[in-house]
Amino acid sequence: xxxxxTQLMPRDPSAQGHSTAAPSDAGGVADPLRRAVxxxxxxxxxxxxxxARASRARKDEALEAIAASLEAGVDEIVxxxxxxxxxxxxxxxxxxxxxxxxxxxxxxxxxxAAVRHVISLPDPVGEVVRGSTLPNGLQLRxxxxxxxxxxxIYEARPNVTVDAAVLALKxxxxxxxxxxxxxxxxxxxxxxxxxxxxxxxxxxxxxxASIDGYGRDGARELMRARGLVDLLVPRGGAGLIRxxxxxxxxxxxxxxxxxCHVYVDAAADLDQALAITVNAKxxxxxxxxxxxxxxxxxxxxxxxxxxxxPALVDKGVRLHLDGRSAVLADEAGVPSExxxxxxxxxxxxxxxxxxxxxxxxxxxxxxxxHVRRWSSGHTEAIVTTDLRAADRFVAEVDSAVVxxxxxxxxxxxxxxxLGAEIGISTQKLHARGPMGLAxxxxxxxxxxxxxxxxx
Amino acid sequence: xxxxxTQLMPRDPSAQGHSTAAPSDAGGVADPLRRAVxxxxxxxxxxxxxxARASRARKDEALEAIAASLEAGVDEIVxxxxxxxxxxxxxxxxxxxxxxxxxxxxxxxxxxAAVRHVISLPDPVGEVVRGSTLPNGLQLRxxxxxxxxxxxIYEARPNVTVDAAVLALKxxxxxxxxxxxxxxxxxxxxxxxxxxxxxxxxxxxxxxASIDGYGRDGARELMRARGLVDLLVPRGGAGLIRxxxxxxxxxxxxxxxxxCHVYVDAAADLDQALAITVNAKxxxxxxxxxxxxxxxxxxxxxxxxxxxxPALVDKGVRLHLDGRSAVLADEAGVPSExxxxxxxxxxxxxxxxxxxxxxxxxxxxxxxxHVRRWSSGHTEAIVTTDLRAADRFVAEVDSAVVxxxxxxxxxxxxxxxLGAEIGISTQKLHARGPMGLAxxxxxxxxxxxxxxxxx
Numbered sequence: 001x002x003x004x005x006t007q008l009m010p011r012d013p014s015a016q017g018h019s020t021a022a023p024s025d026a027g028g029v030a031d032p033l034r035r036a037v038x039x040x041x042x043x044x045x046x047x048x049x050x051x052a053r054a055s056r057a058r059k060d061e062a063l064e065a066i067a068a069s070l071e072a073g074v075d076e077i078v079x080x081x082x083x084x085x086x087x088x089x090x091x092x093x094x095x096x097x098x099x100x101x102x103x104x105x106x107x108x109x110x111x112x113a114a115v116r117h118v119i120s121l122p123d124p125v126g127e128v129v130r131g132s133t134l135p136n137g138l139q140l141r142x143x144x145x146x147x148x149x150x151x152x153i154y155e156a157r158p159n160v161t162v163d164a165a166v167l168a169l170k171x172x173x174x175x176x177x178x179x180x181x182x183x184x185x186x187x188x189x190x191x192x193x194x195x196x197x198x199x200x201x202x203x204x205x206x207x208x209a210s211i212d213g214y215g216r217d218g219a220r221e222l223m224r225a226r227g228l229v230d231l232l233v234p235r236g237g238a239g240l241i242r243x244x245x246x247x248x249x250x251x252x253x254x255x256x257x258x259x260c261h262v263y264v265d266a267a268a269d270l271d272q273a274l275a276i277t278v279n280a281k282x283x284x285x286x287x288x289x290x291x292x293x294x295x296x297x298x299x300x301x302x303x304x305x306x307x308x309x310p311a312l313v314d315k316g317v318r319l320h321l322d323g324r325s326a327v328l329a330d331e332a333g334v335p336s337e338x339x340x341x342x343x344x345x346x347x348x349x350x351x352x353x354x355x356x357x358x359x360x361x362x363x364x365x366x367x368x369x370h371v372r373r374w375s376s377g378h379t380e381a382i383v384t385t386d387l388r389a390a391d392r393f394v395a396e397v398d399s400a401v402v403x404x405x406x407x408x409x410x411x412x413x414x415x416x417x418l419g420a421e422i423g424i425s426t427q428k429l430h431a432r433g434p435m436g437l438a439x440x441x442x443x444x445x446x447x448x449x450x451x452x453x454x455x
Numbered sequence: 456x457x458x459x460x461t462q463l464m465p466r467d468p469s470a471q472g473h474s475t476a477a478p479s480d481a482g483g484v485a486d487p488l489r490r491a492v493x494x495x496x497x498x499x500x501x502x503x504x505x506x507a508r509a510s511r512a513r514k515d516e517a518l519e520a521i522a523a524s525l526e527a528g529v530d531e532i533v534x535x536x537x538x539x540x541x542x543x544x545x546x547x548x549x550x551x552x553x554x555x556x557x558x559x560x561x562x563x564x565x566x567x568a569a570v571r572h573v574i575s576l577p578d579p580v581g582e583v584v585r586g587s588t589l590p591n592g593l594q595l596r597x598x599x600x601x602x603x604x605x606x607x608i609y610e611a612r613p614n615v616t617v618d619a620a621v622l623a624l625k626x627x628x629x630x631x632x633x634x635x636x637x638x639x640x641x642x643x644x645x646x647x648x649x650x651x652x653x654x655x656x657x658x659x660x661x662x663x664a665s666i667d668g669y670g671r672d673g674a675r676e677l678m679r680a681r682g683l684v685d686l687l688v689p690r691g692g693a694g695l696i697r698x699x700x701x702x703x704x705x706x707x708x709x710x711x712x713x714x715c716h717v718y719v720d721a722a723a724d725l726d727q728a729l730a731i732t733v734n735a736k737x738x739x740x741x742x743x744x745x746x747x748x749x750x751x752x753x754x755x756x757x758x759x760x761x762x763x764x765p766a767l768v769d770k771g772v773r774l775h776l777d778g779r780s781a782v783l784a785d786e787a788g789v790p791s792e793x794x795x796x797x798x799x800x801x802x803x804x805x806x807x808x809x810x811x812x813x814x815x816x817x818x819x820x821x822x823x824x825h826v827r828r829w830s831s832g833h834t835e836a837i838v839t840t841d842l843r844a845a846d847r848f849v850a851e852v853d854s855a856v857v858x859x860x861x862x863x864x865x866x867x868x869x870x871x872x873l874g875a876e877i878g879i880s881t882q883k884l885h886a887r888g889p890m891g892l893a894x895x896x897x898x899x900x901x902x903x904x905x906x907x908x909x910x
Contacts, residue, residue: 272906406904449861
């Protein structure tokens with residue numbers, strides 16, 4: 001490597017080099033939009049220094065100020081939200097999206113309650129993860145520290161704006177937020193109120209910032225703000241996540257794509273299998289832990305499918321069936337208008353709707369292979385009373401969560417006792433499965449000597 | 456998100472879907488080079504399933520077979536290495552690069568000894584990281600599991616081929632390696648011997664593969680093999696790392712760029728400061744934990760610099776000095792041919808050579824700001840007897856390792872007691888600082904119920 005090859009851009013354009021000549025910084029960037037986004041990130045980075053030093057008491061004080069400001073500002077927030085809803089209607093947003101976008105007094109109260117719940121959670125910062133005194137007397141500690149600046153790109157629901165800001169702040173991070181354009185008026189007001197709340201307790205308002213005003217190009221700059229953004233979490237549909245993964249040069253954690261499977265083994269308790277399948281598919285169809293494919297061992301298919309398929313149809317589930325299961329559905333009198341032939345697209349699809357793909361598999365191996373081939377790596381469940389089958393499924397399925405005789409719906413930070421959840425990671429780096437406050441931190445090694453040099 | 460938006464490509468083209476119609480796989484990719492690389496990655500992924508299930512005993516047996524094969528094959532390896540050296544000479548490689556490329560009997564013995572050291576390390580796979588029984592009776596465990604397929608892109612030194620393969624195997628992973636073209640004959644033979652050793656103990660030879668034959672385009676495909684590569688570790692100069700970060704869509708850990716600083720505080724023990732500075736700069740100049748910039752508080756500069764600068768020059772260090780330190784160097788009689796004026800490029804540069812940038816700073820704040828601005832986030836040291844100064848430096852410097860009254864040279868997996876080291880991460884995600892075997896693993900949540908459904 002030549003010297004010329006090394007980084008000429010400073011790592012942290014926000015820091016002021018007192019001892020050096022006029023430094024280049026975000027202000028030196030030509031493109032005005034890029035400059036504006038990098039400037040926001042730089043200010044967030046500078047603010048993150050104060051957040052990293054802030055005590056838990058100070059951070060909780062900020063969170064309480066945010067909760068109180070949301071409650072006090074209900075009328076204003078609902079009015080801003082009405083602007084978004086009106087524009088959404090005129091642009092023909094679906095009823096589902098309009099519902100996700102809508103804030104009313106009850107929903108705002110729920111958001112404030114969620115903020116107060118985060119206040120009750122312990123602060124992960126400062127935890128000593130490992131530590132020892134080395135043979136040479138050096139004292140070594142690995143401490144949990146904030147990431148620094150966390151970027152978040154998400155879609156319609158404005159409650160994510162508050163969620164993301166509050167989880168970032170509690171874990172000592174600054175946050176740069178990019179919400180969906182459909183919620184722009186609402187998000188702008190929410191960020192403003194969060195910034196005011198920060199300032200009211202003496203923390204820098206720049207610690208939570210929005211780049212919603214810079215559109216998709218702004219989001220792209222956020223993805224490429226190396227040295228300014230320590231972690232970027234996209235939260236939304238597969239299209240958004242793919243776009244972030246393709247374009248980002250900052251570290252990313254992929255979240256939330258859940259093509260989840262339920263496998264009913266030859267040795268399943270079929271009553272449990274019925275309850276688990278119906279729960280995993282129909283409890284809430286729009287969430288990432290909902291089941292999208294049912295696999296049934298051939299030995300029990302002729303008993304199980306005639307039970308489960310009508311039960312699912314009763315709940316309004318459309319069935320995408322392979323050849324074997326279609327024959328059994330027909331024999332069981334499942335209405336043909338609820339039945340579609342399954343294709344590879346069905347195995348690959350996260351419906352997030354009242355649809356379920358169904359296949360009969362000849363063996364446990366075939367079930368594991370199907371899951372490994374098509375799953376998004378979120379959550380898979382096996383229903384079985386055979387310990388060996390359970391162990392093999394747990395060991396060989398390569399997903400964040402593997403459930404034995406339990407619904408996929410349990411994959412959730414709250415259910416797992418993490419207290420809060422910023423998203424569910426489907427990658428293996430840093431965090432896998434539900435991400436709580438600890439997953440928004442990094443570590444730092446501290447080495448303390450007394451003039452130690454290495455021989 | 457529309458259904459059409461979701462992933463139509465299966466996540467794991469290596470798995471065979473027994474129950475589904477003819478699946479597309481790597482074989483369906485049109486570009487022959489891309490197809491070849493994806494095919495290697497697919498086979499590694501398939502092999503990773505056997506590795507993930509392999510007992511520690513079996514993995515250690517494979518490692519011993521590798522060590523024995525290296526020792527038995529010394530003549531063959533030296534002969535293959537001679538081909539690379541000869542080509543390197545004819546292509547005008549520097550003496551330094553030729554030396555890094557060279558393998559002889561002693562170096563091969565050292566590599567085999569390093570493999571046996573890894574045999575002695577505990578296996579991280581299977582560790583229960585967290586676990587509890589939830590209020591509803593669900594049994595929850597978070598287990599340490601292999602990543603799956605680890606990609607590694609590195610430069611000249613062929614010992615990295617063995618290092619990377621052995622650390623990946625011990626932690627239950629398959630490895631896809633891309634070494635520097637300069638070492639191609641050597642690396643090809645080393646991978647062949649590793650594959651033979653794997654087969655000799657009944658593990659799949661595909662678990663360690665090389666894509667050296669596919670050049671830079673092949674490396675690029677490896678960076679984009681989403682769903683097949685779980686972690687990519689670039690190990691080399693800043694140019695290589697930047698290229699990987701720019702092009703990769705698989706998860707990456709940046710390693711090894713070390714623009715490390717030593718800060719001598721107003722309250723420093725100057726004898727310790729002298730020893731630490733000389734050690735940090737001159738112990739080995741070509742390694743990432745070597746100091747590249749010295750910052751000295753103005754209050755002690757007039758006493759300290761006249762001691763340290765001549766001592767550094769005596770060791771052959773070229774000095775890149777700011778205005779204040781240049782005046783003091785001149786007064787101390789430092790030979791002018793060893794002195795250069797420091798520019799922003801010097802603050803930004805990881806010399807990896809006998810060069811040191813030096814600045815006098817007016818305060819601890821200025822030192823921290825300089826480090827935050829220019830450091831690559833690897834290792835920084837403060838020399839001080841002032842507890843508050845030490846605490847502030849530790850808290851506010853944003854690097855993987857912060858040392859108090861100790862040389863930067865201690866940043867090393869072996870020194871930290873991790874046993875082995877795949878690289879030193881300078882990012883905050885997943886691993887920060889020296890990466891050992893545990894850092895090559897992920898986790899999996901296992902949820903065991905008895906027919907549990909979520910209300």
